[in-house]
Amino acid sequence: xxxxxxxxxxxxxxxxxxxxxxxxxxxxxxxxxxxxxxxxxxxxxxxxxxxxxxxxxxxxxxxxxxxxxxxxxxxxxxxxxxxxxxxxxxxxxxxxxxxxxxxxxxxxxxxxxxxxxxxxxxxxxxxxxxxxxxx
Numbered sequence: 001x002x003x004x005x006x007x008x009x010x011x012x013x014x015x016x017x018x019x020x021x022x023x024x025x026x027x028x029x030x031x032x033x034x035x036x037x038x039x040x041x042x043x044x045x046x047x048x049x050x051x052x053x054x055x056x057x058x059x060x061x062x063x064x065x066x067x068x069x070x071x072x073x074x075x076x077x078x079x080x081x082x083x084x085x086x087x088x089x090x091x092x093x094x095x096x097x098x099x100x101x102x103x104x105x106x107x108x109x110x111x112x113x114x115x116x117x118x119x120x121x122x123x124x125x126x127x128x129x130x131x132x133x134x135x
Contacts, residue, residue: 096111105129
């Protein structure tokens with residue numbers, strides 16, 4: 001039995017859904033690389049024409065700004081991790097008496113409705129179940 005945290009249901013998708021997923025993923029990676037293009041081109045040009053000046057690009061002010069951004073990101077992630085998250089909980093098993101008490105019905109009516117292929121459920125004006133009519 002596989003106990004991986006990642007659910008891989010890819011084979012259950014149709015071919016056009018997989019194609020759309022792969023294409024959109026490739027496009028997002030392409031956009032991400034395109035956004036980094038100016039930084040990479042600038043670094044490449046500076047390193048070829050002025051290799052010694054590459055180290056001087058990082059001034060003390062930009063270093064302080066980078067550290068401020070780094071610690072701000074760390075603080076934001078730590079605050080994000082403290083937010084409450086909805087955990088999946090196993091629901092408690094309900095018995096027939098629980099359903100009968102909740103719907104204010106006799107257990108025999110619920111059993112009769114479960115046993116039939118077709119049944120009619122009557123509701124009041126507030127949406128509460130009033131009666132189950134078994135065919």
